[in-house]
Amino acid sequence: MPAVFQxxxxxxxxxxxxxxxxxxxxxxxxxxALVLVPQSMAYAQLAGLPVVYGLYASxxxxxxxxxxxxxxxxxxxxxxxxxxxxAAALIPFASPGSDHFxxxxxxxxxxxGVLRLFLGAFRLGAIVNLLxxxxxxxxxxxxxxxxxxxQLSKVIGVPFxxxxxxxxxxxxxxxxxxxxxxxxxxxALGAWLVIAGLRRxxxxxxxxxxxxxxxxxxxxxxxxxHRTSVSPEQIEHxxxxxxxxxxxxxxxxxxxxxxxxxxxxxxxxxLEQRGGHDAIKEAAGLRAEAAVLxxxxxxxxxxxxxxxVEMHATPLRAVRAPEGVLxxxxxxxxxxxxxxxxxxxxFSNVSNGTIVLSAGGAVVGDIPQGLPSFELPxxxxxxxxxxxxxxxxxxxxxxxxxxxxxxxxATTTGERVDTSKELVGQGLANIAGSFFGSYTVSGSFSRSxxxxxxxxxxxxxxxxxxxxxxxxxxxxxxxxxxLPQAVLAVIVMxxxxxxxxxxxxxxxxxxxxVGAVIGIITFAATLLMAPDIANGxxxxxxxxxxHYLIRTMRPRAEIVSRKxxxxxxxxxxxxxxxxxxxxxxxxxxxxxxxxxxxYFEDMVLxxxxxxxxxxxxxxxxxxxxxxxxxxxxxxxxxxxxxREVGVCLCFSGLKHQVMQALEKxxxxxxxxxxxxxxxxxxxxxxxxxxxxxxxxxxxAGPRTGGAIHTPVAG
Numbered sequence: 025m026p027a028v029f030q031x032x033x034x035x036x037x038x039x040x041x042x043x044x045x046x047x048x049x050x051x052x053x054x055x056x057a058l059v060l061v062p063q064s065m066a067y068a069q070l071a072g073l074p075v076v077y078g079l080y081a082s083x084x085x086x087x088x089x090x091x092x093x094x095x096x097x098x099x100x101x102x103x104x105x106x107x108x109x110x111a112a113a114l115i116p117f118a119s120p121g122s123d124h125f126x127x128x129x130x131x132x133x134x135x136x137g138v139l140r141l142f143l144g145a146f147r148l149g150a151i152v153n154l155l156x157x158x159x160x161x162x163x164x165x166x167x168x169x170x171x172x173x174x175q176l177s178k179v180i181g182v183p184f185x186x187x188x189x190x191x192x193x194x195x196x197x198x199x200x201x202x203x204x205x206x207x208x209x210x211x212a213l214g215a216w217l218v219i220a221g222l223r224r225x226x227x228x229x230x231x232x233x234x235x236x237x238x239x240x241x242x243x244x245x246x247x248x249x250h251r252t253s254v255s256p257e258q259i260e261h262x263x264x265x266x267x268x269x270x271x272x273x274x275x276x277x278x279x280x281x282x283x284x285x286x287x288x289x290x291x292x293x294x295l296e297q298r299g300g301h302d303a304i305k306e307a308a309g310l311r312a313e314a315a316v317l318x319x320x321x322x323x324x325x326x327x328x329x330x331x332x333v334e335m336h337a338t339p340l341r342a343v344r345a346p347e348g349v350l351x352x353x354x355x356x357x358x359x360x361x362x363x364x365x366x367x368x369x370x371f372s373n374v375s376n377g378t379i380v381l382s383a384g385g386a387v388v389g390d391i392p393q394g395l396p397s398f399e400l401p402x403x404x405x406x407x408x409x410x411x412x413x414x415x416x417x418x419x420x421x422x423x424x425x426x427x428x429x430x431x432x433x434a435t436t437t438g439e440r441v442d443t444s445k446e447l448v449g450q451g452l453a454n455i456a457g458s459f460f461g462s463y464t465v466s467g468s469f470s471r472s473x474x475x476x477x478x479x480x481x482x483x484x485x486x487x488x489x490x491x492x493x494x495x496x497x498x499x500x501x502x503x504x505x506x507l508p509q510a511v512l513a514v515i516v517m518x519x520x521x522x523x524x525x526x527x528x529x530x531x532x533x534x535x536x537x538v539g540a541v542i543g544i545i546t547f548a549a550t551l552l553m554a555p556d557i558a559n560g561x562x563x564x565x566x567x568x569x570x571h572y573l574i575r576t577m578r579p580r581a582e583i584v585s586r587k588x589x590x591x592x593x594x595x596x597x598x599x600x601x602x603x604x605x606x607x608x609x610x611x612x613x614x615x616x617x618x619x620x621x622x623y624f625e626d627m628v629l630x631x632x633x634x635x636x637x638x639x640x641x642x643x644x645x646x647x648x649x650x651x652x653x654x655x656x657x658x659x660x661x662x663x664x665x666x667r668e669v670g671v672c673l674c675f676s677g678l679k680h681q682v683m684q685a686l687e688k689x690x691x692x693x694x695x696x697x698x699x700x701x702x703x704x705x706x707x708x709x710x711x712x713x714x715x716x717x718x719x720x721x722x723x724a725g726p727r728t729g730g731a732i733h734t735p736v737a738g
Contacts, residue, residue, distance in 0.1 A: 033091075034091070034092055034093070034094060034445060035090070035091040035092070035483060038096070038482035038483065038484060041482070041484070044481075045481040045484075046484070048479045048480060048481045048485075049480055049482055049484040049485040049488060050485075050488060051478055051479065052475045052478040052479060052485040052488075053484070053485040053486065053487070053488025053489045053491075053492070054488065054492065055230070055474055055475075055478045056099055056471050056474050056475050056478075056480075056485065056486070056489040057488070057489040057492030057493065058230035058232070058233040059233070059470065059471055059474055060082050060086075060099075060101060060471060060489050060492070060493065061082070061233070061236075061492070061493060061496055062232050062233060062235075062236045062511075062512070062515055063078075063232065063468075063470070063471070063515060063519070064079055064081060064082040064101060064493070065078045065079065065388065065504075065512055066078070066512035066513070066516045067102035067103065067107040067516065068081070068107070068463075069509065069513075070104060070107040070108055070111065070171065070174070070175075070516055071102075071107035071108070071110045071129060071463055072110075072111040072114065072115065072120030072121060072125060072129075073120075073121065073125070073126060073129055073463060074121060074126075074391075075388050075391060075504075075512075076391045076497075076501070077126065077129070077461060077462070077463060079493055079496065079497055080396045080457075080460060080461040080462050081101060081102045081457060081462040081463055081465050082101045082102060082490065082493045083396065083457075083460065083462075083490050083493050083497070084396075084453075084456050084457050084459075084460045084462060084490075085100055085101060085454065085457035085462050085465040086099070086100055086101050086453075086465075086486050086487070086489060086490040086493075087486070087487050087490050088100075088449075088452050088453045088456040088457070089101075089450060089452070089453035089465070089467075089486070090483035090484075090486035090487055091449075091483065091487075092445075092448060092449035092452050093426075093430075093445070093446055093450070093453075093483065094430065094441050094445040094446045095429075095430035095433060095434065095439065095441050095446065095472075096437070096439060096480065096481065096482045096483050097433045097437065097439075097475045097476045097480050097485075098426060098429060098430050098433070098446070098467045098472050098483075098486075099467065099471040099472045099474075099475055099485075099486050099489070100426075100449075100450065100453050100465055100466065100467055100468070100486065101465050101468055101471065102463070102465055102468075103425065103465070103466050103467070103469075104171050104519055104520045105164075105167055105171070105421060105422075105425065105466075105520075106136075106418055106421065106422055106464045106465070106466050107171075107463075107464075108170065108171045108174070109167075109414065109417070109418050109464075109558060110132055110133075110418070110463055110464050111555070112414075112554070112555035112556055112557055112558070113132060113411055113414035113415075113558065114128045114129060114132065114411075116318075117282070117285075117407060118282055119275075119279075119282070119325070120186070122279070124283075124286075126461075127401075127402045127404075128404070128407070128411075129463040129464075130401045130402070130461060130462065130463060131401050131402060131403055131407075131411075131458070132415060132418075132463070132464055133401075133454045133455075133457060133458040133462055133464045133465070134401045134403070134454065134455060135408065135411060135412070135415040136415050136419045136422065136454050137450075137451045137452070137453070137454025137455035137456075137457075137458065138451065138455065139415055139416055139419040139451070140419045140422070140423060140447050140448075140451030140454065141447070141448060141451030141452060141455065142451070143419065143447050143451075144444045144445065144446070144447025144448035144449075144450075144451055145448060147444045149423065149427070149443040149444055149447055152420050152423055152424050152427075154565050154569065155420065155424060155561070155564075155565065156539060156542070156543075156564075156568045157528060157532065157539075157543075158528070158529060158532045158536075158539045158540055158542055158543025158544075158546070159542060159543055159546045159561065159564035159565065159567075159568055160424065161525055161529055161532075161543055162529065162542075162543035162545070162546035162547035162564060163421075163547070163550050163557075163560055163561040164523055164524075164525070165523075165524050165525065165526075165547055166546070166547045166548075166550035166551045166554075166557070166560060167520075167523075167550060167557055168520040168521060168524045169524070169551065170550070170551065170554045170555075170557060171520040172516070172517045172520045172521050173194055174190075174194075175513035175514075175516050175517050176194070176197055176198075176513075177197045177200075178208075178212075178386065178509050178512070178513035179209060179212040179513050179517075180197075180200070180201060180205065180208065180209055180212075181204055181205030181207075181208030181209070181385050181386065181510070182200040182201075182203055182204060182205075182333075182336060183200075183329075183332045183333050183336050184197055185329035185330060185332065185333050186325070186329050187325075187326045187329060187330075188326070190551070190554030191551065191552070191554070193329075196333060200336070200337070203336065203337055203339075203370075205384075205385055207246075207248060207384065207385055208385040208386070208508065208510045209510070211239055211242075211243070211248070211385065211508045211510045211511055212508075212510040212511065212514050214235075214238075214239065215235040215239055215510070215511040215514040215515070216514050218231060218234060218235040218238065219232055219514065219518055220518065222234065235511060235514075235515075236507060236511060239507060239508050239511045240504065240506050240508075241506075243385075243387060243506040243507065243508050244505075244506040247384065248384050248385050248387065249382070249384045249385065249386075249387045249506065250382065250383045250384030250385075251372060251380055251381065251382045251383075251384065252350075252369075252380070252381055252382075252383075253378050253379070254350070254378070254379050254380075254381060255378065255379070256268070256377070256379060258349065258350060258352060259351075259379065260353045260354075261338065261340065261352070261354050263338075264335060264340075264371070267331055267334055267335055268335060268371065268374055268379060270331060271328055271331045271332065271335065271374065272374045274324050274327060274328045274331070275328060277324060278321060278324050278325060278328070281317050281324070282321065284317055285314050285317050285318055285321065286404060286406070288310045288311075288313055288314040288317070289310075289314055289404065289406025289407065290404070290405075290406055291307075291310050292307040292308075292310040292311050292314070292406065293307075293405050295307035295310070332371075335371035336370050336371055338354065338370070338371065339354075339355045339368040339369070339370055340352040340353065340354060340355065340368070340369040340370070340381065341353050341354075341355050341365070341368065341369070342365035342367075342369055343365070344365065350365065352369055355368065368383060369381040369382065369383045370382055370383075385508055385509075385510065386508070386509040386510070387505065387506050387507060387508055387509060388504055388505060388506075388507040388508075388512070389505060390505060391501035391502075391504055391505070392501065393497065393498065393499075393501045394497060394498065395497055395498070396460040396461040396462075397460075398459055399459065399460075399461070400459065401458045401459065413558060413562065414556075414558040417558040417561055417562060418464055418558070421466075421561070422464070422466030422467070423443075423446070423447055423450060425469065426446055426450055426466055426467030427441065427443050427446055429467050429468075429469050429472050430467065430472075433472060433476050437476070446467075450465075450466060450467065453465055470519060471489075529543050529544065538571055539568075539571065542564060542567045542568055542571060543564070545563070545567060546560055546561060546563065546564030546567075547560075549564070573619070576614065576620060577619050577620050577623060578620065579613050579614025579620060579623070579647075580611070580612075580613040580614070580647075581610065581611065581612045581613070581614070581623070581624075581627045582594035582595070582597065582610070582611055583595050583596075583602070583608055583609065583610055583631055583634070584603075584609050584610070584611050584644065585600040585601060585602055585603045586600070586603060587600065592611070592644075602635070604638075604712065604715065604716075605635060605637045605638065606637060606638055606639055606640075606711075606712075606715035606716055607638050607639060607641070607642060607711045607712070607714075607715040608631045608632065608634070608638045608640075608641050608642070609642040609644060609704070609708060610627065610628065610631045610641060610642065610643055610644065611644040611647070612624060612627065612643055612644065612645060612647065612648060613647035614648070615648055615649045615650040615651065615655075616648055616650070616651040616652070616655030616656075616658070616659070616682075617650065617651070617654060617655055618652060618653075618654035618655070621654050621655050621657075622658075624655070624658060624662075625658055625661070625662050628641055628643065628666075628673070629662070629665070632666060632669075632671060638671065638715070639670065639671060639672065639714070639715040640671060640672040640673075640674050640711050640714070640715055641666060641671060641672075641673055641674065642674045642675070642701075642704075642708070642711060643673070643674065643675050643676070644676050644677060644704045644707075645675045645676065645677055645678045645679075646677035646678075646679070646703075646704070648678060648679065648682050649679060649681075649682070650681065650682065651682050651685050656691060659673070659686075660691060660694070663691075663695055672695075672699055673695065674699045674701065674707065674711065675699065675701070676700075676701040676702070676703060676704045676706070676707035677701070677703050677707075678700065683700070
C-alpha cells in the first residue's frame, strides 16, 4: 500500500481485521462505553454545560480522533482538565449553561482544534517542551485540587458562587456546610463507596456505571428531587421576595449586557476591517464602551452569585392554609407547635415570575433525546483574541496529555507513536466535533487505560464506544432524569484527585531546586489565579524560559585545579590549591553566542586579575558546542586586551565545528596555532613548560607585551 495512503488515512493500518481482533475490540468498546457515558455527563457539568453536551462530545470526536490518531488504544473525548479550563475561559463572557455560553464552548473547541491541527501539520509539537516537568506537575496538582474541590458544593447540596476569586468562592461553600442537604451527602458517600469499593474488590466490574444505575433508581423511588413551583404571593417572607426580585432583574440585565457587548464587538470589528482614521477611531470608542459594559457585567454576575447564596441560606416551612394552598414562612417565624408540612424548602430558581423551591436534592433533569444536528460553529471574531491564550494552553495541555498516554501505552504494545499525527488527529476531532455541538476534547487517561487493560487491538474499539453513546442518546436519556448530580460530582472527584503527585516535585528539589521552586510557584499561582487557571501555567512557562535564559547567559565557568584523584575541579567548590601562579586554567561549559559573550569576557578577565603573574589564560573549551559572530568578535577583543599586558589567551579541546568557525574567521592565525591544544592534559603540560620558562626570563619584573614566544614542543 502506498505510503501516502497510510499518511492520509492512518486507520488503514487496522486492516485486515481478524475475528480475534474484532472480538477484542468489541469487548473493549463496550467496557469503555460503560465508563464513557457517566464520565462525559459529569465532565460536561464541570465545563458549565448541560449534561447532554458531554454525550455530544463522546460521539463524532471519538470516531474522528480514533480514525486519524496514531495510537490504537487512545480514547478521545471529554476530560476533566480541559472541561474546567473551558469553563474558566468562558465564564467572563457568558453565564454557564446559557445558549451564549454553549455557543462559545463550541467555538473554543474549533479554535483548539485549528491550533492543534496547525501544530501537527507543521510538526511543531516540540513547542510542548516549553512545559518543564515541575511546571506540568505544579499545574496539574493545582488544577486537580480546583476541579475536585469545585464539586464540593454538589456533594453537600449548596450553591457554588462564581466570582473572580476561586479560593474566596470555595470558602463561601465551606461556610454553607451547616446548611448541607443530608440526603445529597448520603448519595455522594454511597457512590464513593460503590466506585472505590468495586475498584478494590472487583476491578473488572464497571463501578462507575453501577453507582449511576443504583443512585438513579434510588433517587426515583424516594422522590429525591422534591421540587415545587409557587407564585410570589405564596411566600410570606418580604426580604426573601425582595432578593428574588433583584436576582431576577439582574439576570435579565446580564443577558442584555452580554448581547450588547457582543454587538459592540462585532461593530468594532467591521469598522477595523474597513480601515481609515475615522473608522479606527470609532471602533476604539466602541471597544471602550464595551469595556465599561464588561465591568458592569462582571459586577452584576458577582452580586447575583452572592444573592443566590443568601437566598439558599433562608429556609422556609410550608404551612397549608384553610383554602388548601401552601404558604411558605420563614422557619424562625413558626413556633414548634405550629402545624406545617415536613421538610425545609429553599430557593432553587425563578422563571417568568414563578419561583421554584426545593426540599430535595439536585438531579440531572431532562436530557434532550436524539443525535446532535450538523451546524456551523458561530464564530464571534471579536472574542477570538481574548480566548486565544486559553485556547493555546488548552491545545498544548491536551496534546501533552494525549501523547503521554499514548507513549505509556506504547511501552506495552510496542506500537510507534507519531506525536505530529496525534496532534493532527486531536485537531481534526475537535474541529469535526464543533460542527456537532461538541466542546473541547482530548485523550483520556482513564478510558485509554481501560481499553489497553481489556485488550483493545485497534481504534475500532473507540468507534464501538461512540455507537453505544448514540444508543443512549436515541433511547435512554429519559431514564437518566433522576440521576443525582452529587453522583456525577463524585465521579469527577475520584478521577482528578488521582492526578495529584508530590513525588516529582520532591525529586526535582533534589536535582534542580530552581526548577522545583518554579513548579511550586506554578502550583500557587494556578490556585490564586483560579478560575483563570491558564494564567498559572503561562506564568510557569515564562519563569522556565527566564530560568533557561539566565543559565544560558551565565553558564558554569570556574578556575580549575587537580583534585586528589587526578581529575580537574573548581578551586572554590572543592577548596583546591591553584595549579600554578604562572598560568590559569578556566573551564567554560557553554556555547559562545551573543547571549553569554559578556559573561565569557568577564570570566576571563577576572581570572587574569586573580593571577596577575600568569602569562596565559587557558580556556578548557570542550563544553563549547557552537560559536556565532558575537562570540568570535569577543574572543578577538579579549585576546587583544590580554596581549597588551603580555598574556596569551589559549584554548583546549575545542570541537570541530567551533575550530572550523575560528579558522574561517582568521582568528586561529591571529592568535597563533600554538594557542590551540587538542586536549586539556596536553595544554596543561605545555603551558607548565612555557610559562615557567617565560617567568624565569622575565624575572620579577613586569612583562611589557607580546605573546609567548617559546617554541612549540615537537
